Amino acid sequence: MIHITCLNKFFGQHHVLKNIDLTIEQGKVFVIIGPSGSGKSTLLRCINYLETYSDGEITIDGKPMGRKLIKGQSVEIPASELNQARQDVGMVFQSFNLFPHKTVLQNITMAPQSLKGMSAAEAEALAMQLLKKVGLEEKAHVLPYNLSGGQKQRVAIARALAMQPKVMLFDEPTSALDPEMVGEVLQVMKQLAKEGMTMVIVTHEMRFAKDAADQVLVLDNGIIIERDKPDKIFVNPTHPRTKEFLSKVLEN
Amino acid sequence: MIHITCLNKFFGQHHVLKNIDLTIEQGKVFVIIGPSGSGKSTLLRCINYLETYSDGEITIDGKPMGRKLIKGQSVEIPASELNQARQDVGMVFQSFNLFPHKTVLQNITMAPQSLKGMSAAEAEALAMQLLKKVGLEEKAHVLPYNLSGGQKQRVAIARALAMQPKVMLFDEPTSALDPEMVGEVLQVMKQLAKEGMTMVIVTHEMRFAKDAADQVLVLDNGIIIERDKPDKIFVNPTHPRTKEFLSKVLEN
Amino acid sequence: MAFDFSVIFLGQNVHFLLYGLLSTIFFSVSSFALSLLIGTVIAFGQLSSVTIYRAFSLAYLSWFRATPLLVQLFMLYYGLPLVLHVDTVAWISGIIALGMYSGSYSSQIIRGAIQSIDRGQMEAGRSLGFSYPQTMRKIIIPQAFLRMLAPLTNEFISLTKNSSLLSTITVVELFRQANILIADTYRTMEFLVAIAVLYYLFNNLIGYVGMALETRFRTGGELQ
Amino acid sequence: MAFDFSVIFLGQNVHFLLYGLLSTIFFSVSSFALSLLIGTVIAFGQLSSVTIYRAFSLAYLSWFRATPLLVQLFMLYYGLPLVLHVDTVAWISGIIALGMYSGSYSSQIIRGAIQSIDRGQMEAGRSLGFSYPQTMRKIIIPQAFLRMLAPLTNEFISLTKNSSLLSTITVVELFRQANILIADTYRTMEFLVAIAVLYYLFNNLIGYVGMALETRFRTGGELQ
Amino acid sequence: GCSGGNAPTAKSDSVLAKIKKDQVLTVGTDATFKPFEYKNNGKYEGFDIDLIEAVAKELGANKVEYVDTEFKGLIPGLLAKKYDLVVSAMYITDERKQTINFSDTYFPGGLSIMIKNSNTAVKGINDLKGKKVSVQIGTKSAKYLEEKYKDIILVKVETNNDMFMELETGKVDAVVTGLPAAKTYAKAKGTVKVLPETLTEEFYGYGLRKDDAELAKAVNAALKKVKDNGTYDQIVKKWFE
Numbered sequence A, B: 001m002i003h004i005t006c007l008n009k010f011f012g013q014h015h016v017l018k019n020i021d022l023t024i025e026q027g028k029v030f031v032i033i034g035p036s037g038s039g040k041s042t043l044l045r046c047i048n049y050l051e052t053y054s055d056g057e058i059t060i061d062g063k064p065m066g067r068k069l070i071k072g073q074s075v076e077i078p079a080s081e082l083n084q085a086r087q088d089v090g091m092v093f094q095s096f097n098l099f100p101h102k103t104v105l106q107n108i109t110m111a112p113q114s115l116k117g118m119s120a121a122e123a124e125a126l127a128m129q130l131l132k133k134v135g136l137e138e139k140a141h142v143l144p145y146n147l148s149g150g151q152k153q154r155v156a157i158a159r160a161l162a163m164q165p166k167v168m169l170f171d172e173p174t175s176a177l178d179p180e181m182v183g184e185v186l187q188v189m190k191q192l193a194k195e196g197m198t199m200v201i202v203t204h205e206m207r208f209a210k211d212a213a214d215q216v217l218v219l220d221n222g223i224i225i226e227r228d229k230p231d232k233i234f235v236n237p238t239h240p241r242t243k244e245f246l247s248k249v250l251e252n
Numbered sequence C, D: 001m002a003f004d005f006s007v008i009f010l011g012q013n014v015h016f017l018l019y020g021l022l023s024t025i026f027f028s029v030s031s032f033a034l035s036l037l038i039g040t041v042i043a044f045g046q047l048s049s050v051t052i053y054r055a056f057s058l059a060y061l062s063w064f065r066a067t068p069l070l071v072q073l074f075m076l077y078y079g080l081p082l083v084l085h086v087d088t089v090a091w092i093s094g095i096i097a098l099g100m101y102s103g104s105y106s107s108q109i110i111r112g113a114i115q116s117i118d119r120g121q122m123e124a125g126r127s128l129g130f131s132y133p134q135t136m137r138k139i140i141i142p143q144a145f146l147r148m149l150a151p152l153t154n155e156f157i158s159l160t161k162n163s164s165l166l167s168t169i170t171v172v173e174l175f176r177q178a179n180i181l182i183a184d185t186y187r188t189m190e191f192l193v194a195i196a197v198l199y200y201l202f203n204n205l206i207g208y209v210g211m212a213l214e215t216r217f218r219t220g221g222e223l224q
Numbered sequence E: 001g002c003s004g005g006n007a008p009t010a011k012s013d014s015v016l017a018k019i020k021k022d023q024v025l026t027v028g029t030d031a032t033f034k035p036f037e038y039k040n041n042g043k044y045e046g047f048d049i050d051l052i053e054a055v056a057k058e059l060g061a062n063k064v065e066y067v068d069t070e071f072k073g074l075i076p077g078l079l080a081k082k083y084d085l086v087v088s089a090m091y092i093t094d095e096r097k098q099t100i101n102f103s104d105t106y107f108p109g110g111l112s113i114m115i116k117n118s119n120t121a122v123k124g125i126n127d128l129k130g131k132k133v134s135v136q137i138g139t140k141s142a143k144y145l146e147e148k149y150k151d152i153i154l155v156k157v158e159t160n161n162d163m164f165m166e167l168e169t170g171k172v173d174a175v176v177t178g179l180p181a182a183k184t185y186a187k188a189k190g191t192v193k194v195l196p197e198t199l200t201e202e203f204y205g206y207g208l209r210k211d212d213a214e215l216a217k218a219v220n221a222a223l224k225k226v227k228d229n230g231t232y233d234q235i236v237k238k239w240f241e
């Protein structure tokens, strides 16, 4: 499904991702964990080329996202191809990034209407259904400013789902969600996985990783130091850095 | 320590806090939990009068914060008195609200220098010590934009601590923190409690509430429906809404 | 020495001034429309990664913003016939010159507002699959619009007054009408006050609309 | 008809124009300083909860922004002596009138930028114990400053050109010098181009400084 | 009428007294009107300049100070007492007389027609029917043509110089303006000519405040002396022959 080949990312002199090779299978839930600053967000953002990189290739369902390797040379794909490809990848940000000038409903209907040619009625029906899923039907017509942090993130998830993407990327999706809703959102996410959705999730909630992940990746200092089923990683990690990280995290 | 008397808060017609009476004792950690929209953030923000209300009184160490009751009438205190009183109350926001035009160090030194008359050297020494506490010494001279979400929140906590307040208010302080740091921050907070600091914390992390709280308040629909030791609340809640809420929250 | 404002209402004078006002309104509104168009083109040029477009925009800005409108007017209206032997029509030259001049100012207002939007907005738009121009049009510009409103209102009001320079290229407008009446009657202060009142009314109408739009487009997250 | 730019360099002409340029620079810089001061006072007046201060600010804005500078200049310089029998000095009246006029525009730029700042910033400042004015001064205005820069640069450049109206109240400045030379030599286009070049140089210096300040004050969170 | 102020006569006397005392006459002028008043290398020159210097001497002032401003600022400046009188090739008209006072006329001007050298079709005012003619707003030429020759298309501009621009760029067929200014321009440029026929007579005078009756009297007396002692003829000769 997602193939990452020889990905390198620099911020100036700072080598943030180092020769990442990774294959993520379809319909699975991948959780990325690791210390702060290890490059989790950066890796996730590279997947839909929001973070540009100069070296490597990432493909989704065979289609390149951002760059492709031609005879070992990494070249950028045309903008239109990238925009098309991004429609298949939903993204949920740590800082929500709702559109403040649009109502909750409009935040959700905008993209499907403009990009998938859905009628207003169709898009609204879909949006209402998604708002119901995240428990916010009654907020359909307010501006984002009037929502609490948790509510904002739920709208952001609904907005991404509205494009009916093949892959969903989450950068700490539940860190701002209130616990009553975490269960429901997980439900939604599991449902999506069943329907064939591939999900890549950066999170600090180890409990969630244990429960929901098919695979856990441990990133440290720009390198994938471990990748396995959650029970393996959490019960019997091989890498000493993983042990150290997990002991700190699980201590409280 | 904190006395809340007959507090009522409306947003337009919407009655968000209903006749709240509450006493919070010195040196204790108070955790407020409750469903989304129940008024937790609003209550917290009323304590330092960031959210104005028209009816009731809140005092800290006997000093009124925002309004005081004179012969049963709630009247606003002068601005200068309010500003002075606020220096004793630190606040940490869900959305960080770091000052984007100042470096991390300046974010922290600004208030103590201007308001407590600390010298630049003193303020910087204090700031570096606090940055060390939250594990961010090496970020002292960068602008907030370059920090991850977790890093931002840790700076925000350091900024509030720099005023050496008597009370600290936290609106979901750990929801954006990375787990490696949660332990350290809790450490800092427990240390502060020992030094006589009173803390009021809105959080969705039940684990933290169980471990760290002296008292847990359950807010529902603008009313405190329950207040007790955490083992009581989590093990043996009396109010049916508490049970319902906790079962949902703890299910995942 | 006292003033005698009754002179304003003598003969055809009021009618004469109102005709000037209508003309001023016509020229200001048309050139402001042109100004917004040009301003947008130049603003995006300045942000563009296409070198030639960016260079053109900077050159445009540096000439049209920095030199006096009167010089630009003269060059267009008198200079073109002298140099290229083409004929120029006064009122059309006037609208074009005003629009091009004001466009250079609008471009900086538009660019400044766009650049001040949080970059998370662009990321959110792009990650949904919107192209760069789509994200600009649907997400960034509508938010930047609010931040443009106060300075664009300034620019529009300023333009109504700059349009008085059109009288130097024979166009009839409000200030010119007053000058004619003044040259006739030597009631300088009286007629200046009279047109000040007319400008006042029209420009405060613009100011009011600008302020109403600001209120209308607030999202609640702003300071006030 | 041919142009002959050598006339610019005849006799004292260059010296004469440069003197005008220095005068224009002096008047623009002084009045811009005054404009920023007045702009700040009026901007805060508009945001103030003190009714009389707010009303004064709105009245100020509605008069000084909406009426022609020439009228304001005449009222100050010629009107005051006529009505109040006080004496007025041309160059001082000029700076005051220009500053008051431009201040009304600056006020809207300042107000708009302040209002666009995230309200979380005010809450964070107040909760640390800063008073409202302190929070404004230390936290809000420095951030708003970046958003003001593009339109304030516009306003400054616009002011250098508006200062040419000072010639109507006997003040020597660049444009007047050109008109005097034109009257003597009839070389209209040549001298207009000459002063256009001088305005170009000075105003693009302002533009450059404005742009450099923008780059300097970016925090990284903005779109570009 | 605008008789308002009723400034005490003591004040008007004081203007004359002040001139005598300081030996300085302060004059408002718009120095962009060759050959009456203009600046050459920073120095004021022209017919008006030479004449007022002579008049000033008779008034007891050995120095004339000029305040240069745009034409539209001259009358307000006079009323605001920024200078003692206006010397700026100003026509004496009834409208202006309602606001200010004039000295006796010191020179007759007349309206004339200026056309391009290449133009041989226009020989007089009657050939301008249906043609475009540029005039300066508020001047006698504008009024005169408007009333007498309704079939001429008037293009009104702000300044003298704008009229010349209109003609040079072919936007108008002719310019109707004061003879001296037209002649000076034609001589300097060589691309245009002034037709011999003049259309009307105008009279130039100094502008004075209405309250300064004493000064007006003194100026008229001084003018008369300058005319009588031959200085006037010399100046006329210098500038117009």
Ligand SMILES: Nc1ncnc2c1ncn2[C@@H]1O[C@H](COP(=O)(O)OP(=O)(O)OP(=O)(O)O)[C@@H](O)[C@H]1O
Binding pocket: A011, A014, A016, A034, A035, A036, A037, A038, A039, A040, A041, A042, A043, B146, B147, B148, B149, B150, B151, B178
């Ligand atoms: N725009 C940027 N410019 C420069 N450096 C950056 C930028 N964004 C991230 N970095 C740096 O790259 C490294 C990886 O950052 P990243 O945000 O991917 O970490 P993370 O694992 O997501 O951390 P966290 O758990 O705190 O969110 C960090 O050292 C960070 O400081």
Ligand SMILES: Nc1ncnc2c1ncn2[C@@H]1O[C@H](COP(=O)(O)OP(=O)(O)OP(=O)(O)O)[C@@H](O)[C@H]1O
Binding pocket: A146, A147, A148, A149, A150, A151, A178, B011, B014, B016, B034, B035, B036, B037, B038, B039, B040, B041, B042, B043
């Ligand atoms: N500025 C506001 N204007 C109008 N209504 C508001 C405003 N702020 C909050 N509310 C409403 O007041 C109620 C309480 O909001 P509050 O933010 O206190 O809830 P909360 O318990 O903190 O929720 P969460 O857990 O989602 O943060 C909600 O219904 C909310 O929609």
Ligand SMILES: NC(=O)CC[C@H](N)C(=O)O
Binding pocket: E030, E032, E033, E071, E088, E089, E090, E091, E138, E139, E140, E160, E178
């Ligand atoms: N200086 C001038 O422009 C002279 C104007 C003209 N002679 C008049 O009196 O109106």
Ligand SMILES: [Mg+2]
Binding pocket: A040, A041, A042, A171, B148, B149
């Ligand atoms: Mg991250």
Ligand SMILES: [Mg+2]
Binding pocket: A148, A149, B040, B041, B042, B171
């Ligand atoms: Mg909340």
